[in-house]
Amino acid sequence: MHSLSGPNVGKRVILARGAALSTDSGLGRAHHALAGTLRDSLADGWELTRIIEHEAPSSAVGRILKRMRHASAVSSGSNASEADLLHITDQEQAHLVPSESKIPVVVTVHDMFHLEPKVIQGVPIGDRSPGIFRRMDLSRLRKGLARADLIICISEMTQSEVNRVFPGKPTALVRHKIDVDYWDPSSNPVPIDAILEKHDPSKCLLITVGSDDPRKRLGFLDEVESSLPSEISDDIEILHIGSRTAMDENQIVAAYQAAEALLFPSVSEGFGYPPFEAMASGCPVLAADFPAHNEVIPDRCLLDSDVSSWADAIAEAHSKWKAREGKPRSPDQSLIDHIREELSPQAQGDALSQAYTSALSARGGV
Secondary structure, three states, rough: EEOOOOOOOOEEEEEEEEOOOOOOOHHHHHHHHHHHHOOOOOOOEEEEEEEEEOOOOOHHHHHHHHHHHHHHHHHHHOOOOOEEEEEOOOOOHHOOOOOOOOOOEEEEEEOOOOOOOOOOEEEOOOOOOHHHHHHHHHHHHHHHHHHEEEEOOOHHHHHHHHHHOOOOEEEOOOOOOHHHHHOOOOOOOHHHHOOOOOOOOOOOOEEOOOOOOHOOOHHHHHHHHHHHHHHHHHOOEEEOOOOEOOOOOOHHHHHHHHHHHHEEEEOOOOOOHHHHHHHOOOOEEEOOOOOHHHOOOHHHHHOOOOOOHHHHHHHHHHHHHHHHOOHHHHHHHHHHHHHHOOOOOHHHHHHHHHHHHHHHHHHHHO
């Protein structure tokens, strides 16, 4: 439990989660970004006063025990505080919502994959046959979400799912933010030299970024690649970063800035950081036309989910690369500007402030 109290600039928020996940994970990155938005006073009228979390236990038994006991720590910590609101930062910790809370409680739902598993174009999303312990856990998460005063959703798709599963429950849309200055080659240039050990500079570089989860459809890209004419396939190099190729954060920045395009054929995402990071880098994006991708990604970057559409788009990227005769690609400033406008820290702060205020108002606090 970490105290973060400072000058009284507004209503006070406690953030709570389970294990202190690092920014290497999507949930960890989202939590740290949210804490940063509050610390930077971007959520008008609200300030971060405390984070309740715990170190990750080393054993499976330890994780189960800690998960059970941590709920009491969150409940007692929030009720004994002078905070105005408790925010649990991901749905996998929704069991932490106190049974009786003297302050409003909001939970961020990143996706409904495991609470509402489905199949999209033959690809399983979430576990449709969880074991007995996981089923018990999912039941606790559902009950926790039902107790929350407000559910914050990171995409319109997730918000629609939450509204369907929890009819009548207040929801709010608060998208993640992207630090454009970190990815933008004009403010943080990282030379291609950083990835020369991974990439042959004589090849047309295409990248994917993410895990090898079936919904990412890396196998589909293998099929696309095998359908290309040899004069194209011999010229291109597809690096699957995070799944088949390991890179550190600095190398990932370099890869975005150097690649001809990010390929993102995933059939389902709660948010999906890679396309937005790529666009913030000025890197062209080829993404499957599915929710929640198509909420923010421009139409010109979206593709139908058939092999020929992807093969044609890759052939076009290769053609542009070949026409430059080895010269680096210029950053697409329109993509950088798009992300700077749509997913700015201030946009997240404004939406977060409105969501918190609505939760407080529902409790009669405003």
